[in-house]
Amino acid sequence: SAAEWGYTKRNGPFTWAKNYPTAAGIRQSPVDIDTALATSDSSLESKPLRWKYVPQNTRTIVNSGHGWRVDVDSEGSELVGGPLEGTYKLQQFHCHWGSSSDKGSEHTVDGQSYAAELHLVHWNSSKYADCGEAADYPDGLTVLGVLLKVGAKNPELQKVIDLIPSISHRGEKTEVKEAIDPAKMLPKTLSYWTYLGSLTVPPCNESVTWILFKEPVEVSEEQLAAFRSLRCYKRGEECPCDEVDGLLISNYRPTLPLGTRELRECGS
Numbered sequence: 001s002a003a004e005w006g007y008t009k010r011n012g013p014f015t016w017a018k019n020y021p022t023a024a025g026i027r028q029s030p031v032d033i034d035t036a037l038a039t040s041d042s043s044l045e046s047k048p049l050r051w052k053y054v055p056q057n058t059r060t061i062v063n064s065g066h067g068w069r070v071d072v073d074s075e076g077s078e079l080v081g082g083p084l085e086g087t088y089k090l091q092q093f094h095c096h097w098g099s100s101s102d103k104g105s106e107h108t109v110d111g112q113s114y115a116a117e118l119h120l121v122h123w124n125s126s127k128y129a130d131c132g133e134a135a136d137y138p139d140g141l142t143v144l145g146v147l148l149k150v151g152a153k154n155p156e157l158q159k160v161i162d163l164i165p166s167i168s169h170r171g172e173k174t175e176v177k178e179a180i181d182p183a184k185m186l187p188k189t190l191s192y193w194t195y196l197g198s199l200t201v202p203p204c205n206e207s208v209t210w211i212l213f214k215e216p217v218e219v220s221e222e223q224l225a226a227f228r229s230l231r232c233y234k235r236g237e238e239c240p241c242d243e244v245d246g247l248l249i250s251n252y253r254p255t256l257p258l259g260t261r262e263l264r265e266c267g268s
């Protein structure tokens with residue numbers, strides 16, 4: 001198949017539009033959050049964001065070749081309120097990071113990068129049958145974004161990190177035995193920015209309502225180093241990417257212009 005997309009010079013973000021024209025669209029993510037542009041919106045304040053997750057429903061963790069991803073059984077989960085119409089269900093969560101902790105988040109805040117960014121991906125179960133269908137509609141998906149900064153070891157994320165050695169190569173997956181509670185990976189204060197954007201990986205569908213929490217959550221340097229130990233190629237195959245021995249040391253997309261999109265905020 002055509003050279004798979006990735007994050008190296010040869011197949012990275014600036015090449016994606018060749019095979020995925022939507023990547024050159026006007027509603028792309030991530031963006032730089034220019035906090036001076038954000039407008040506070042009473043309608044957001046009047047409908048608090050509410051979520052319910054079922055830790056026992058975290059099923060498997062997989063090395064997608066572009067990072068780790070924990071797939072969840074959507075049943076029993078829900079996300080409502082804030083900018084959202086209807087109910088969204090959790091599909092999966094994953095992370096983006098950089099080769100050193102001075103970069104790695106996808107969204108930036110007033111030009112500042114964070115060490116990593118956690119994404120909890122939800123789909124509109126009020127209107128669509130599943131995540132794949134929802135991805136084709138402008139109100140199909142919602143991603144909760146959590147900025148990660150270097151600090152204390154994150155105990156909930158440690159449950160993911162403990163599984164990384166068993167998914168070291170692309171395509172490997174393993175059962176998540178110890179329940180991981182996505183709610184425990186969210187910040188204490190629920191202030192957020194929200195805008196209309198896209199998936200940050202190909203096919204970059206413009207179907208995501210982004211909700212990015214303002215308060216960063218801590219993760220340790222050792223935990224970030226564990227993320228970078230994932231390999232982008234299959235066991236037994238040679239490394240196609242020109243990353244040093246195919247280590248997934250960086251998997252974040254640089255920011256795209258917000259353009260004429262509205263950036264709203266809720267909470268201080």
Ligand SMILES: NS(=O)(=O)c1ccc(S(=O)(=O)c2ccccc2)s1
Nearest residue numbers: 119121131132135143198199200201
């Ligand atoms: N970084 S991100 O949160 O925007 C993101 C990347 C990939 C997904 S997805 O695998 O859920 C997915 C969902 C629907 C279609 C294709 C992929 S969501």
Ligand SMILES: [Zn+2]
Nearest residue numbers: 094096119200
């Ligand atoms: Zn993501």
